[in-house]
Amino acid sequence: MSRFSSIEQLSAACNDLPERDEQASMAAAARQDTLTKPQGSLGRLEELAIFLAGWQGRAVPRLDQVAVIVFAGSHGVTARGVSAFPAEVTAQMVANFAAGGAAINQLARAAGAELTVVPLEIERPTADFTAAPAMTEDEFLAAVSTGYDAVSPKTDLLCLGEMGIGNTTAAAALAAALFGGKGADWVGRGTGVDDAGLSRKAAAVDAATAFHGAALSDPLAALARVGGRELAAIFGAVLAARCYRIPVLLDGFVCTAAAAPLARLRPTGLAHALAAHMSAEAGHRELLARLGLKPLLDFNMRLGEASGACLAVNLMRSALACHAGMASFAEAGVSEK
Secondary structure (H helix, E strand, O other): OOOOOOHHHHHHHHOOOOOOOHHHHHHHHHHHOOEOOOOOOOOHHHHHHHHHHHHHOOOOOOOOOEEEEEEEOOOHHHHHOOOOOOOOHHHHHHHHHHHOOOHHHHHHHHHOOEEEEEEOOOOOOOOOOOOOOOOOHHHHHHHHHHHHHOOOOOOOEEEEEEEOOOHHHHHHHHHHHHHOOOHHHHOOOOOOOOHHHHHHHHHHHHHHHHHHHHHHHOHHHHHHHHOOHHHHHHHHHHHHHHHHOOOEEEOOHHHHHHHHHHHHHOOOOOOOEEEOEOOOOOOHHHHHHHHOOOOOEOOOOOOOOOHHHHHHHHHHHHHHHHHHHOOEHHHHOOOOO
16 A cells, blocks of 8 residues: 555645754754864865754764665656667666666665665556656555655665666656756757657657646646656655655756655755756756756766765765864864964
């Protein structure tokens, strides 16, 4: 049975979100000002430590339990020639994850993170959203619930990612639904489509927004109608993390688009999330700007799989190492200014 049995129940959960622990944030900021460095000299590393403290509710946060969850789904829109790779690659890559052969396996290991891969009915693609809703209400709620339930309340930091041939087209359609614009404004080359493939992607997005029309004005309906199961699951995981006050690292374009409905439902809905990196996918920069998210890294990556999110874990660990391990001026016997 799904955790969410109706859109109304899900919508209510999205509008009843806890905020960060301001006392913990202030205590962390105060600690930063006592450490043996000029105030603010570690720049965003200081901000990251305070961010972690606020959401974990601890003046000195920890990163003992770092989770990486990759959700996988299949898309009916691939029949419209929107990907350079065939649809069966989704299942093949899920098997590669299980065998430890993908980039995310290596990056998770290097970051000291635990990787979980969650396939969502990858043998059964969503409907082609240019001519029908991608998911029924029940399918959508089941996928959101799966994502929510994949998150452990004991997690210190959550990295989210995806795998799904065709899902950059779904992400572009969702971005267009949430923020307006034409398909050409949001689509990119994804898996490496040529110019003709890029045109097909833009046409698919335009066909979808025309077909669904005013129904896309509701962010949850937009996610159900033009998203995919893995996008819905990411949304559920982001919601769960907020309810548990777990800080989140979002991966690239698809992951950010999947989380965006929460910000459209509530302006501070993604306050617990950071953009791990700036994807090379065309629409990601604009999407981050619309959400007010400043990426931590810009490595020209466009793989997905939570690869950029996982890479940023090491930045978080560096921020925490300085925050927790540096001596204060008093402890070190160093004169303050």
